[in-house]
Amino acid sequence: MIETTALSPALGVQVHGVEDLLDDVVAAQCLEALKWRGVLLIRGLNLSDEQQVAFSRKLGTVLAPGGKEVFVVSLNPEKSRSAEYLKGTLFWHIDDTTNDIPAKATMLTCKHAAMVGGGTEFASTYAAYESLSDNERKRYEGLRVVHSFEAAQRLVHPDPPADMLAGWRKLPTHETSLVWDRKDGRRSLVIGATADHIVGMRPEESRELLDELLAYTTQERFSYTHEWQVGDVVIWDNTGMLHRALPYDPSSEREMHRTTMAGSEAWA
Template structure:
């Protein structure tokens, strides 16, 4: 029998008793838990790529990257040519902030784990917004933020070459609401490493507001830190859950297999 247990007060649920991951009732319960708790964990599933894809397709259309629906998360360039880019994931971020419609859901399965570090942290921007003082909600209402790849990569390479900057600036930017009112009535914050600047504010004030909000949103009470075990399946609502990888040795065998699900709600 399927049972659920909260992983932290504001987000996350562990699901146990799963016998058939693809059964309609299981999919429905997982989707409902994911909507309201943001992060879902099932330990010990040991899904292969075929099973992970079959499950992901029950949730929506799977994104193809580089010709594959499975993306290998590894800092080993022989496993992932984008290993250098993945160092940006050590900073709090949402995926798809430079797209009109962000990625909806991400799934990860653990194939190898790091001996030291390598966990994944999540933080709920729904809970962060809901707990803001009323005067701060009014302060942030209506503000718009430009998101860019350059903003995120400058955290990894604070003194970039001209070639690096030129490469980053080839990627599209996108202007999003700071407070995103969702079609279900809930509100979340669109912040993180890609948040470059707030439209209409002086650079110093803009950076101060974004840094202040990120610090607020990632405080311990809104967070869940996951320590990986081989065979884990973790999935999350990418539209509202900030996430980051905890640092680990690049020579580590840590390897996660990822699928991403197309979104169905554009930024307002």
């Protein structure tokens, strides 16, 4: 049996007593904790890529974009060919908002931690929604949001050259409910860096509402900041947790290895 201690009042647990990562009971307990707490931390596992993939498979179907199950996360272009794109991860976001079905969960293993900065922040959109007043819930009910790669990248490059902009706009956009009414009865918010605009709303009003809701959701009371140690494993519910990396020097040794588990429920 594993044991857990809360990382913050609103979200997250640290998991203790894991002896066999591939035990079905351990996997089931981790999935249950992930569902209700959103973020799982296991210190000192020091997983190899093979072990990380095997553990991830116990939690779900492992995705392999580009044919690789393990993705290197680093701002150093010598370590990751996606380093430029990964600059966008310094802003609050949910992955896969432009896909029909979002990934269920993400796992990061810390290979090297930054000497300064480089932590990861999480914010629970479940907890934020639950804390809204009835009037606020009515205000957001029925609103639809268009998500785009362009919206996220404009935070990094606010005045992009024409060729860069054209490349962004080749990628599909996707429309979701602002409030995701899930099959299990829970509700969460679909917001973050990719949220371009609210359908049918004036641009200025749309931006103001989305920024206001993001600021509300990422308050300290709904958040947890993880300071990485080498060997840490963190798993989070990608569908309901906003996350972002805290700034760090791209030339630092910070390096994470990521695996992603496929989801099964489409955005509403």
